[in-house]
Amino acid sequence: xxxxxxxxxxxxxxxxxxxxxxxxxxxxxxxxxxxxxxxxxxxxxxxxxxxxxxxxxxxxxxxxxxxxxxxxxxxxxxxxxxxxxxxxxxxxxxxxxxxxxxxxxxxxxxxxxxxxxxxxxxxxxxxxxxxxxxxxxxxxxxxxxxxxxxxxxxxxxxxxxxxxxxxxxxxxxxxxxxxxxxxxxxxxxxxxxxxxxxxxxxxxxxxxxxxxxxxxxxxxxxxxxxxxxxxxxxxxxxxxxxxxxxxxxxxxxxxxxxxxxxxxxxxxxxxxxxxxxxxxxxxxxxxxxxxxxxxxxxxxxxxxxxxxxxxxxxxxxxxxxxxxxxxxxxxxxxxxxxxxxxxxxxxxxxxxxxxxxxxxxxxxxxxxxxxxxxxxxxxxxxxxxxxxxxxxxxxxxxxxxxxxxxxxxxxxxxxxxxxxxxxxxxxxxxxxxxxxxxxxxxxxxxxxxxxxxxxxxxxxxx
Amino acid sequence: xxxxxxxxxxxxxxxxxxxxxxxxxxxxxxxxxxxxxxxxxxxxxxxxxxxxxxxxxxxxxxxxxxxxxxxxxxxxxxxxxxxxxxxxxxxxxxxxxxxxxxxxxxxxxxxxxxxxxxxxxxxxxxxxxxxxxxxxxxxxxxxxxxxxxxxxxxxxxxxxxxxxxxxxxxxxxxxxxxxxxxxxxxxxxxxxxxxxxxxxxxxxxxxxxxxxxxxxxxxx
Ligand code: SF4
Numbered sequence: 023x024x025x026x027x028x029x030x031x032x033x034x035x036x037x038x039x040x041x042x043x044x045x046x047x048x049x050x051x052x053x054x055x056x057x058x059x060x061x062x063x064x065x066x067x068x069x070x071x072x073x074x075x076x077x078x079x080x081x082x083x084x085x086x087x088x089x090x091x092x093x094x095x096x097x098x099x100x101x102x103x104x105x106x107x108x109x110x111x112x113x114x115x116x117x118x119x120x121x122x123x124x125x126x127x128x129x130x131x132x133x134x135x136x137x138x139x140x141x142x143x144x145x146x147x148x149x150x151x152x153x154x155x156x157x158x159x160x161x162x163x164x165x166x167x168x169x170x171x172x173x174x175x176x177x178x179x180x181x182x183x184x185x186x187x188x189x190x191x192x193x194x195x196x197x198x199x200x201x202x203x204x205x206x207x208x209x210x211x212x213x214x215x216x217x218x219x220x221x222x223x224x225x226x227x228x229x230x231x232x233x234x235x236x237x238x239x240x241x242x243x244x245x246x247x248x249x250x251x252x253x254x255x256x257x258x259x260x261x262x263x264x265x266x267x268x269x270x271x272x273x274x275x276x277x278x279x280x281x282x283x284x285x286x287x288x289x290x291x292x293x294x295x296x297x298x299x300x301x302x303x304x305x306x307x308x309x310x311x312x313x314x315x316x317x318x319x320x321x322x323x324x325x326x327x328x329x330x331x332x333x334x335x336x337x338x339x340x341x342x343x344x345x346x347x348x349x350x351x352x353x354x355x356x357x358x359x360x361x362x363x364x365x366x367x368x369x370x371x372x373x374x375x376x377x378x379x380x381x382x383x384x385x386x387x388x389x390x391x392x393x394x395x396x397x398x399x400x401x402x403x404x405x406x407x408x409x410x411x412x413x414x415x416x417x418x419x420x421x422x423x424x425x426x427x428x429x430x431x432x433x434x435x436x437x438x439x440x441x442x443x444x445x446x447x448x449x450x451x452x453x454x455x456x457x458x459x460x461x462x463x464x465x466x467x468x469x470x471x472x473x474x475x476x477x478x479x480x481x482x483x484x
Numbered sequence: 485x486x487x488x489x490x491x492x493x494x495x496x497x498x499x500x501x502x503x504x505x506x507x508x509x510x511x512x513x514x515x516x517x518x519x520x521x522x523x524x525x526x527x528x529x530x531x532x533x534x535x536x537x538x539x540x541x542x543x544x545x546x547x548x549x550x551x552x553x554x555x556x557x558x559x560x561x562x563x564x565x566x567x568x569x570x571x572x573x574x575x576x577x578x579x580x581x582x583x584x585x586x587x588x589x590x591x592x593x594x595x596x597x598x599x600x601x602x603x604x605x606x607x608x609x610x611x612x613x614x615x616x617x618x619x620x621x622x623x624x625x626x627x628x629x630x631x632x633x634x635x636x637x638x639x640x641x642x643x644x645x646x647x648x649x650x651x652x653x654x655x656x657x658x659x660x661x662x663x664x665x666x667x668x669x670x671x672x673x674x675x676x677x678x679x680x681x682x683x684x685x686x687x688x689x690x691x692x693x694x695x696x697x698x699x700x701x702x703x704x
Contacts, residue, residue, distance in 0.1 A: 047673050066516055076511045084507045086495045099653065105488040157679055158670035176670055184671060200671040204679055211680065216591065232653035242624060242666040242681025249620040249658065250587075260491065267651055268513045271643045282669075286607045286642065289681065290661040294653035302585055302619035304657050314491045322498035 024377060027352060034349045040178055044349050047177040048340040054283020055337055055391065064279065074272050075395040078331035081230075081264055082321065088230040088263045089312065095233030099295030101308035108315045109139030112257060115311060116141065116222070120150050123253060125219025129211075131237070131244035132156035133224025134172060134334060135257050135313060137356045141222070152222070153214045155243035157207055164191045170350035171358070173281050173336035178349065211243070221247035221305070225258035226333070227273060228310070231266045233294055235310060238277060240288040248293055254305040256293075260312050261321075261330040267292075273333065276393035280335040316369040326401050329364050331394040338388035338398065344381065354378065360388035364401045372405060376414045379405040439474055446470035515643040525605040525638045526689050533608030536664030537677055538685040540608075542635075546573040549632050549688045553597060554578050556630060556686050560594035566617040567599035569632055569693055590621040595628035596682075601655070602648070603633055603687065606641035607663050610687065614658040623662065628684040634693045 034040055059067045081088050093103045106112035120126065128145065130136065130152050142152045142163070154163040158176035162169060164187050169175035176184075181198050188194040194206045223244050227236040235256045237244045248254045264273065278284040297304030321327055339345045339359030350358040354375045355366040363378055372379075379402045388398040431438045446469075485493070496503060520528065530540040541552045550573040562581045564570050575597055576583055590596070598618050600610040610631050614620040623629050639645050642661070652659040666681030677683040 043672075050673055070514070073511060073514050080508075080510050083499060084501070085499065086492050086501060086503070087507045089492065089495070095653075099657070105486075105491050107487050107490055111487060155680070156670070157668045161670065174670065174673070177673070179671070181671055200674040200676050203671055204668060204676045208679060212591075215680075216587070229653075232651055234653050240666070241668050241679040243679070245620070245624055245660065246680055249614075249624070260495070265510045266513065267653070268515060268646050269510075271513075271515045271646045274642060284663075286609055286661060286663045288663050288665070288667055290663075292652040292659040292661075293657065295657055297614075298657050300616055301614055301657060302616070303587065304614055304620050312491070314494070318491065318494040318498050321495060 024375065027354070027375075027377070030352045031348045034352055035347060039180070040349060041347070043178050043180070044346055047171070047174050048346050051173065051282055051336065052340040052391075055280055055340070056283075058279040058283045058285060064275075067279075070272050070276055071393055071395050074276055074333075074393060075328075075331065077264060077269055077272065078394055079328070082261065082327060082330055085260065085263070085321065088265060089260060091230040092228055092233060092263050093312075095231065096295065096308075096310050097233075099233050099308075100298075101233065101295040101310060104309055104311045106311055106313045106315070109141075109313075112139055112311050112313050112315075113141060113144045115309075116220075116255060116257075117145065117148050117150065119253070119255070119309070120145075120148075120220060123219055126150045127214065127218045128152040128220045128222055129155050129214050129218040129243075129247050129251060130159075130222045131224070131239065131247040132159050132175070133222070133257060134169075134356060135224050135259050136222065137169060139257075139313070139315065141257075153211070153218070155211050155215070155247060156239075156241060157204060157243075160207055160211065161187065164188075168351070168356065171336060171339060172334050172361075173339075178351075215246045215250045218251045220253045220255060221249075221251040222255045222257060223247050225256050225262050225310075226277065227270065228258055228263040229265075229267050229270070230263050234267065235293045236270065236274075237291045237293065238274070238287045238289070240282075240284075242289060245289055245291055248291065249304055252305060253307045253309070254293075254296070255309045255311060257311045257313060260314055260317055277333055277335055280333075280337040280391070280393040320365075320368045323368075325404060326364070326368060328396050329361075329368060329401060331396050332361055332365075333394060334361075335393055337391040337393065341387045341391045343383065343385060343387065360398045361396075364396075364398055364405065367405050367409075372409050372412065373414055376409045379409065435476065439476060442470070442474055443472065446472055515647050517640045517644040517647070519640050519644065520605070522635055522638065525640065526635055526691075528605040529603055529608055529638055529687070529689070531608075532606060533664060533685070533687060536608055538608060538664050538687065540687050540689065542689045542691070544691045546690060546693055549690045550574040550578070552688050553630055553632065553686075557581075557595055560628070561592070562595040562597055562628075562630075563589055563593045563622055563626065565596070565598040565619075565622055567632075569599045569634065569690070570597060572693055573632060573690070575632065585619050585622060587619075587621055587625075590619070590625040593626045595630060595684075596622045596626045597630045597632065598623050600631050600633050600637065601659075602645055603638045603689075604641050604645055604661070605638050609642070609661050609663040611645060612660050612662060613652075613656040614660075615656045620658050620660075623660075624681050627678055627682055628686075629662075629682040630686040630688065632688045632690065635689050635691050638689070 278287045296308040345359040602611040665677040
């Protein structure tokens with residue numbers, strides 16, 4: 023494993039306050055999910071998951087067709103579609119739009135896709151202020167940090183941290199109740215909403231048959247971002263499209279329950295184009311930026327293509343024993359947890375962080391809770407095979423030899439029985455050095471039994 | 485090659501598809517709902533929204549609805565939309581109520597009063613759509629939102645809504661499902677109501693309204 027990550031992981035593990043914060047936040051989200059998808063609460067849950075999987079499969083297998091249908095329908099409603107090969111093209115479009123419309127204030131609602139292309143940092147370099155308006159994201163922006171979790175981005179911040187941050191950055195009074203802190207943020211952001219020239223959102227779903235962008239949220243900042251400013255820009259990966267508005271029945275029933283245990287989130291907006299003739303308000307211009315940024319590369323692999331079915335609900339993070347210990351900052355890219363483990367190597371290439379797909383116990387909890395049934399463990403194994411075959415993950419020689427010896431021993435029980443007690447006695451005294459040290463740096467060595475099962479069995483039968 | 489052509493051709497290459505290759509039918513639409521009788525639906529709506537911290541009143545006549553709204557406002561400045569049902573309930577002529585709809589007026593008001601296209605019983609949801617009578621801002625900027633709807637507008641759930649309204653985009657540029665007060669749990673997972681949208685929600689269900697024509701839906 024690369025050095026910086028060993029440190030990050032060690033830091034997370036060694037911080038009891040952080041451990042408690044991650045444990046309780048993910049635990050609560052996971053409990054909420056479990057309650058709302060139980061057989062009593064939601065008898066059709068398994069059928070819906072399978073159906074969601076089938077719809078995503080069909081759509082991605084014919085993605086060119088649905089993207090063009092989407093484009094036609096967005097344009098029929100007076101919106102425009104911007105195709106962006108990568109982050110640079112998406113950013114250039116937004117920067118030029120801001121310049122042409124003479125605005126340097128943008129309000130943004132939470133979007134992992136814009137995190138992916140580092141939109142805010144680049145806009146800031148061009149003198150354009152992009153303000154995050156989801157409360158958690160706003161806190162992180164003021165603190166200069168990245169989201170810790172897809173759904174609960176600031177779960178690692180305590181109310182004291184936030185109180186100090188608001189004092190320092192907003193010159194607010196020292197308040198420590200979540201209610202008062204929220205009120206401070208509401209007031210500060212209200213002004214930004216009413217002043218901003220452009221509102222940028224992501225998209226939870228894009229609907230081909232109606233040209234709709236669907237946004238799901240609890241706070242109301244996405245509604246404000248897409249309605250208050252004169253221009254609305256939605257930035258979305260090309261994989262977010264679904265065929266029909268009626269398919270939202272399946273996806274919306276799954277998303278809120280899987281993410282936070284809500285049968286429906288507070289606000290679900292069906293947006294189609296700019297304000298229409300006769301409507302009282304709404305943006306005058308609407309743009310949908312369709313981003314590739316590596317997605318077509320993932321699409322090309324028929325087995326791993328399903329990684330693109332993800333609806334970013336966060337359930338796999340909340341139920342992952344690894345994420346729940348090491349937290350969101352121990353992963354190399356914006357997407358963390360099990361989904362991050364399969365997306366990062368596919369987007370960035372397996373060479374960049376080859377240790378990542380190996381840092382899993384393959385327990386399968388992620389696949390069990392995924393609302394679109396992505397086979398995450400299977401994809402992890404495929405990535406491991408790729409990395410091993412390419413000979414990227416070095417230092418495996420000793421490990422391989424050790425396992426070969428183990429396999430041979432297991433096939434020769436008589437010899438095993440003689441060797442095992444010796445090994446058991448020796449194991450506790452082994453020097454923690456060389457390859458063994460590296461192997462044990464992330465593992466505990468369980469004490470070996472003094473007497474083998476076979477021995478005990480024989481004694482019993484006597 | 486422009487970016488559009490570039491991306492589309494990469495998608496086709498990744499899938500091994502030609503530009504003119506046929507596309508089979510997508511999996512069938514799956515919508516699940518069983519309609520319960522209207523009085524049960526109103527009760528179901530009430531318990532769902534109350535569980536989220538909203539308030540629900542079920543009344544018999546427009547006059548009772550007007551009286552509920554007046555007492556809920558308790559003198560607060562409110563903006564009423566131009567929905568016919570509000571007029572029928574006499575809400576637009578309450579003393580602290582105006583129908584001025586500008587963004588400044590919405591930002592300054594303590595409360596807003598609108599109707600809704602539909603309500604969804606299972607989840608306690610209101611379906612509002614921006615248009616001639618309601619702005620996008622009116623149900624969003626003031627800290628309190630009161631909606632008055634006819635009982636016959638209550639549908640079972642989201643699935644029935646998508647069955648009745650196959651194409652929300654045909655209604656308006658912004659159709660919004662509102663399920664309870666605006667909320668966040670971003671600070672230590674503690675629930676706080678009223679972040680950017682209203683923290684206080686009232687829904688008045690009127691059993692008998694004669695003066696409210698049903699919303700024309702443009703199906704595709
Ligand atoms: S991989 Fe599945 S469980 Fe994880 S965030 Fe995506 S949709 Fe949710």
